[in-house]
Amino acid sequence: MSASTHHHGHVDQESIYHDAVWHEHNSHEPANQHDHHDTFFSKYIFSMDHKMIAKQFLVSGIVWAVIGGLLSALFRIQLGYPDEHFAFLQTLLGHWAPDGKIDPQFYLALVTMHGTIMVFFVLTGGLSGTFSNFLIPLQIGARDMASPLLNMLSYWFFFLSSMVMLSSFFVASGPASAGWTVYPPLSALPEAVKGSGAGQSLWLISIAFFIVSSLLGGINYITTILNLRTKGMSMARMPLTIWAFFITAILGLLSFPVLLSAALLLIFDRSIGTSFYLNEIYIGGRAILDQTGGSSILYQHLFWFLGHPEVYIVILPAMGIVSEVLSINARKPIFGYKAMIGSMLAIGGLSFIVWAHHMFVSGMNPFVGSIFVVLTLIIAVPSAVKVFNWLATLWRGNIRFTPAMLFSIGFVSLFISGGLTGLFLGNSTIDIELTKTYFVVAHFHIVMGVAAFFGLFAGVYHWFPKMFGRHMNSTLAYVHFFVTFIGSYLIFWPMHYQGMAGLPRWYYNHNSYESFSHLGDLSKFISTVAVIVFICQVFFIINFFWSMYKGRKVTEANPWEANTLEWTTDEILPIHGNWAGDIPTVHRWPYDYSKDDREFIPQTEPAREGEHVV
């Protein structure tokens, strides 16, 4: 007799009493019950509850965002006021800012770490880590992730990765300085830039841990979504948030390992003396390498095979959150639900075959480039479908302007503005002119940087009541929104003009060039607004932490009058396991808003006689 026959017999016998989701099969093993006597460590530190892990990711993401934002404020001070000295910079940065002026090498480190932190630690870990963890089990009707243990490990690898990256700020030669893309040979040779010494080693170690974290998380998200949905929750009834997290996780699962292979070869080049990426290199007229024959372009291909899907890993969760929040607060079904899923799948698929549009000036065959142009421009189609659907969802809606709704509408605005310049840059003929200029900086900051942040903010304002059982303060949230929204446009819109005027990225002081000195006032303006917007994030930070303890208590189970399952838990702050009793059964899709004279119909409500449900 095998274990499996015993198992099945048991299920048949007991399923009479329990819903299929219950765990009868364990009654022949020691039952692994929820421990009611959580210690501080098991509840807050080494938690296996997906909701607590989500909060860990969120708080870590916020800390990282403050650091990443601060770095950008610092280098914007240098860019806006390149000839002035600020005493506080020396106080803050010590020998990295002698006489209150940022050291050129440290300027590169600031830019590099800003990009690294924002892309990986905030908008991947902080955004996808938070909301995939928090919402997947709650919205599909599961007690937790498929493997709570791997989920916990996912956070702790993230934490380890964070600590290694943070420690690189404190090594004598400074953190990595070769740009967040860490192109060799710059990133491979300490002789090239100081940051390519110990700082770069720590960067690579940190990213390796980050990839492990991301894979553990992604495997769990995909497995959970495909295998643990409650009864009635077909794939075609999943909220768009879940679809977005699902596709995001698939992209991460398939692209992060390729970054790991790129990083591995770079580690060998740096430490063992291989020449995968390195060829004859002269610094100061001296050949500094014994080994030759590598190709730095090889690294670019491997890097961007991750790098491009990565921008969708950042933006897709935001798209999912925004779709959900827009529909709830417009009191209308999401327009084109299936088209939304189809377009996300199309974006996800295309993201793997457009990477070389980051490399139009790498010397590639123009014919190859033109193929990547066509593939890239095709992404405009699913993107436009999404924008159309968001606008159609808002159209004649009974809109509730909650803070989450404002950030979602802001997201749509930013996605349109930033997406349009993607059409310019996707064309190799125009990109060859504009590449490495501020036009590119403006484009990707609007379309994936600020937009993804808006998705993050929308998610936090919307699900805060479910996370902490309290409301955030709306007045502070409105101030936060308007300053951030208007400020973001004021920062990044002028950068398009600077870019078209040819202003290159990464330059330490562009006022010292005759060609760009007339752009100095614009840079000053951008820097001033950037610092103001950064400081105004304090409205969010204070609101977040203050509301956690002192916010207005949530009294009703479903404060936004939404349809999805997370609002059906027995307690406002769900237990570990989410539902104290049976997991609810789903009878309809999540977007029955303003249907048949009902403002909203939760997914758990069975179809009435003769009612057509999706």
Added chain:
Amino acid sequence: MQKGYTIDIQNQESTSGVDAKKFALWAGLASIVMFFIGITSAFIVKKVAAQAAGSWKEFAIPTWFYFSTGVIVLSSLTYWMAARAFKANNQSQFKMMLLITSLLGTLFLVMQYLGWGRLVEIGIYLGGAQSTASGSFFYVISGAHAAHILGGLAFLYIATIKAFIKPLSSFKSTTIDMIGTYWHFVDILWIYLFILLIY
């Protein structure tokens, strides 16, 4: 919590008909595949370009690697027999086959190590002034594969030890299936990599 309910969070029952843990393993294998696709596509691109430029250094693959390939294939076979013995409830054959599989897995690593040593003897280095792309790739690709073997061996050893001290019924069939999936995977992976390297 209501009375009479057991909420088992660690072992939620799959509602899709697919075992969630097995599914997760397959998802993990997909990521390993992508890792090796990344590294071997770099190898192929590099080799084609270098051959066109006449700078690709060919070298004779040490015989150890042919032996090790045979050993890893054999170990897949013995694991398959162990799994069959498990299904047939044949404890003695089960633990013997597990033990042989573990030993063959270890032997594979030893042979890889001896193969690398032979490479050094014939002047093929991982890094340094005398290293070449063909040699560096050989070490990195076979080394990355060996790391994945090591992970599989850890589980094989645990299972083997358990098989000798505990009854067969203490094993879950899922566990046996999952170790098998992984072990056959790293076997097939090596065959792919080896063909690529000797071609």
